[in-house]
Amino acid sequence: MGIIGNRYTLNQPIKRMANGLWLRGMDLTFKRDVLLYTCQEIDESAHKETLRWMRKASQMSDEHFMHILDAGSEDGTLFVILQALTGSPLSDRLSDLEITGHKALTYVYELAKGIRETRLNRLLECTVDAENIWIEDNGRLRIMNYWTEGKNGRRGVPGLALLLYQLCAKTDIPTSSISAYSFDLNRSFADFSDVTRERAIDLACKAYEGTCTLADFQQELEVLLGINGERKTKLLTSVLLANDMKSSSGQKWKSAVNEPRELQATNRKMVQLSKLFRESFQLRKWRLLSTAVFGVLVLLLWLSLRPHPDLVNGTKPQTIPTPASTEVSINRNETSKPTASASEIPAQTGAPTRTPIDADDQPAVDGEVQAKVGVVPDLVTHTREDAEKMAIASGLRYQFILESNVAVKGVVFKQDLTPGTAVKNGDRIKFWVSKGI
Secondary structure (H helix, E strand, O other): OOEEOOOEEEEEEEEEEOOEEEEEEEEOOOOEEEEEEEEEOOOHHHHHHHHHHHHHHOOOOOOOEOOEEEEEEEOOEEEEEEEOOOOEEHHHOHHHOOOOHHHHHHHHHHHHHHHHHHHHOOOOOOEOOHHHEEEOOOOOEEEOOOOOOOOOOOEHHHHHHHHHHHHHHOOOOOOOOHHHHHHHHHHHOOOOOHHHHHHHHHHHHHHHOOOOOHHHHHHHHHHHHOHHHHHHHHHHHHHHHHHHHHHHHOOOOOHHHHOOHHHHHHHHHHHHHHHHHHHHHHHHHHHHHHHHHHHHHHHHHHHHHOOOHHHOOOOEEOOOOOOOOOOOEOOEOOOOOOOOOHHHOOOEOOOOOOOOEOOOOOOOOOOOOOOOOOEOOOOOOOEHHHHHHHHHHOOOEEEEEEEOOOOOOOEEEEEOOOOOOEOOOOOEEEEEEEOOO
């Protein structure tokens, strides 16, 4: 049929499309079969722009696309030389393909990864419907023209949804009815459970209407196809296999050569997380230990500085020993045996520094400390010394407490026994002496 580019012969047309022609040919230089795509661009600026996208697409190598060997222009004709593959355009084989719902979703999922590659390489959004897909004899799908921008509804996620309908309905004619679209998909998804089938149809309808992003579309397909679980299993198997081979050979493999990039990234993240966990645990342990030690020190310091309960309110109880060998404590009540008469009362003793005297011989002090034996004296407004003498003269043991009060310092302002009441010899009276304010 002729020679193009002074190197490639055009042998057999394969398919004519709206924007070009696909042919089989021969590379005369390397004596190999090739596939050719040719098109015409009359406008000079459009011609140069198309050639630029052809050459940019030739720099990408991905399993989801047909591999470009050469691209150029001759006498106004643009051409792309691609590696020869077995098979034919998918649109020519739709009617005789037996494809399950799971297989159709798998096809669409794989091509979705191809679309992501074009975006990463900043290529145009190419057509992904059955007309621009090549199916090999082994069933693999490849995008044919990825240097020309596709039309709305036939590119991106909507284009993948259209391809899904074409695979299920076995026709390359799209439908504008969403009910017809979901009906054909429901019939083809018979191999799924009811829940999975409804979920798959709902996803496809959203994609067909253009309300679903590529990332969401891929993620939902992974769930429907169970790809996440398979991927984790493969990664775990790779790790275990690598560890077994390392232990048996005693040699370390270079991760960049023997482990997939995903596995390397996962391992790095696991190592970083483990390191952060250990550091966080050590930090928390020392914080808890230091907090506990500090708490113990504060408790000990508080206990050592805490005042005695008896001194909290400024009081200081004192116990005065009673006559003879009898001892009196504020926490202990003892009474001596009563005698037959007042003349037989044993000698009474006041303060520890005083000399014991006989109660009957108690001298009068200005006539104010006279007291009657067996009767409670009125000690209020008397000085402490006078109160002591009056208590002893009444045959009583006594105890006084120094306490802050508005009364004059050293004067009794309160007593526990009512004045004038009868008491037994040796009973105890308690009175309070003012310390002033």
